[in-house]
Amino acid sequence: MTLHPMIAALRRHKAGVVLIALQIALTLAIVCNAVFIIGQRIERVHRPTGLDENNLFLVSQQWVGAPSGDDPGSVEKLDSMQQADLAALRGLPDVASVAPINSLPLLNSSWNGAVDLKPGDKGQGSFRGTRTTYYFSDEQALSTLGLRLVAGRNFTAADVGHQGFRDQGEPTQVILTKALGDKLFPKGDALGKVIFLNGATTPTTIIGLVERMQVPGTGSWTNAFVWNATLAPTRLDANFARYAIRAKPGRLDAAMRAVTPALYATNPLRVLDDDSVKSFADIRAEAYRADVGMAILMGVVCLILLAVTAAGIVGLTSFWVGQRHRQIGVRRALGARKIDILHYFQIENLVIASVGAVIGLMLAVGLNLLLMKSFEMDRLPAAYVLIGIVVVLALGQGAVFVPARRASNVPPVVATRAA
């Protein structure tokens, strides 16, 4: 079958052809970009934090009427309050280990700075070096969070110091994530090396490397340093404290219930509410709620969009079949088989859809460029567009099938009747 008569026929339906092609093009452009966004969100949501997230939960609490922490005496007082809490929590039957910590991955509350290979001069204002996020904790951090040490050693109880929340001293020993270690020392020999934190003049030694640990922030501003974490063996003393707690396997609920009474028994002058005790699963769900919502919304819109486009093709082709009823009869009477008529409409749709897909390809890339400009989007990979083209072509074929079959069932005798 040659395309020539078909294209000649399409010329008589310019408006309809243009509209279907345009609709397919727009659908392709929107669906490609939407699916790409969905893919990116899903990828974000599923990236592992580096923590063993099961049986892990976090307690955030504030003391009422606590000392200010402005002078050494009150820092000591705050530290002893924190130590008392830690002892009480570690004594609970369902708790495996506890670590005081200023934040956790996905918690969106972070302490960020920079590490450099050269000593700085403190107070320069802007930090040089590689951006990192700090986790201040103690020797139980690795076991509590389930971080995997890939080189060096863990902190010991003797390494752990404490300081007021506002004190500017930097730790002398740190554990880095492997990503940060490799960034600073590309040869992979970060262990035992000396670095300088936040433009400090005093050196800090890298005593260990953990496989992976995400920063607390989940916004796009953290994209540049999302795996660059630094663990410091320091308890921070302030009028509030956070404790990461690992429950014994299967005892998460029991441990979470036991925490509030235990802390109140240690010291009743504190604020602990429903939000204070949170499982890591909840922290994760909260951090990514917007992403999941957006992915679902985009998915639903894509499906409806494809359905509307398919319905449009069915409607318009049905109309054409009705309009060409007599011509179909003539072709049948002149010897065309049913399958020829079916193929005619299928190929016609394929031609229109292909034109739409080519325009859609350009629109998709254009839309992507627009999104990149205004929404920090990445470049659309070619695979998405190619798969999108296959999908719209298949959609067109699926939609055209029913009206095309109806056309193929037009009996040849129609040719002899008046229209």
Added chain:
Amino acid sequence: MFAYYLDLALHSLARNKALTALMVLAIALGIGASMTTLTVLHVLSGDPLPGKSAQLYYPQIDPQDIKGMMPSKEPPEQVTLIDGLNLLHAARADRQALMSGGSAPLDPEKANVDPFYVETRYTTTDFFPMFDAPFLFGHAWTAADDEAKAREVVIARALNDKLFGGANSVGRTLRMAGVDWRVVGVLDKWQPNPHFYDLNTGSYAYGEQVFLPLQTMLELGLDRNGSTDCWGNGGGGVGSILPSDTCVWLQFWAQLDSPAKAAAYKEFLVHYSQDQKALGRFQRAPNVRLRNVMQWLDYQMVVPDDVRLQNGLAFGFLLVCLVNTVGLMLAKFMRRAGELGVRRALGASRRALFTQLLIESGVIGLVGGIGGLLLALFGLWLVRQRPSAYAALAHLDLSMLFITFVLALCATVLAGLLPAWRACQIAPALQLKSN
């Protein structure tokens, strides 16, 4: 004539129910989706103080040291304490207020209520009249109270309900942060959205429970939160420690009732910067900005990216739905070429046919618009179930209701234009002959 065309339209629509349903559904989906996202966008980018926001200005000056200076770089987004107090005491604007946010533990004297933290705003007396904050009971503290570091508070209605059972609590005492405070005023429900005067605390659905004089807060060293930016050897200061004079951490707002006053105020800011530079405090050349509320919100890009993205997606969706409807309508009208030919032959003018067909598409638009409205209400209900801070704000207001219908009608009539025009080009004789 209109009634007759309407009758014809309804007949024609009823004849082809599936096609009509498809068109109505496509319009309804498109309108529903776009109105849902447009309403959210409208709410989020709305004017927090309609009628007043154009007179409220957020002055920015640049007190940073010379390091890292780049021409055309924006000055800091807040002011230092010393500059804030200087601008406040200069009193060059019609009204002005200096402020920062924080939180403080509140100790209710009732035995059955545990201590809890309240969000606080530390500010100066003009805050209330400047931002049109409505008083339920009492009034704001005075400028003299500001200077006297009075231990007086204005509380929000919700807190008044919680602590005093909604009674007039003016003159009563509140124990907060270990200090006794006298209640001088109770605000009626008031929550500007976005929380334009301090975006560091979250842009939406945020409201303070206790307002107290900034000078008192400085004296007592109450906890504050929000953003602090320092340079040089500046210490940030956390909690109750005040940041040094090389840190910006306060917001300063000025009310300027006319554009001329705003221009004069900007001049004043330049002069102020020059004076400070002459004194050796400032090192940079005057670098000032004076934005009003809407310009400030725009500059701060408060509307979340995802909301704008959803809105774009929804309008793309509407466009596809409209193209779809144009195609279907074209098919439908062309199919009735015979009928239209007869009407032309019987003397109906092209114009009359055109009107008739446009009314038919208008009917589809109206029905689609109603469907779209229902879908938008459902969509907004879904948005309200979401946990975002702004979710609770997503309600359809009258103007959006009106826009929904105008959009639906315009869109479908526009979609009907091409098919109707094409259908009217039919030569009546040709149609009659072929029949």
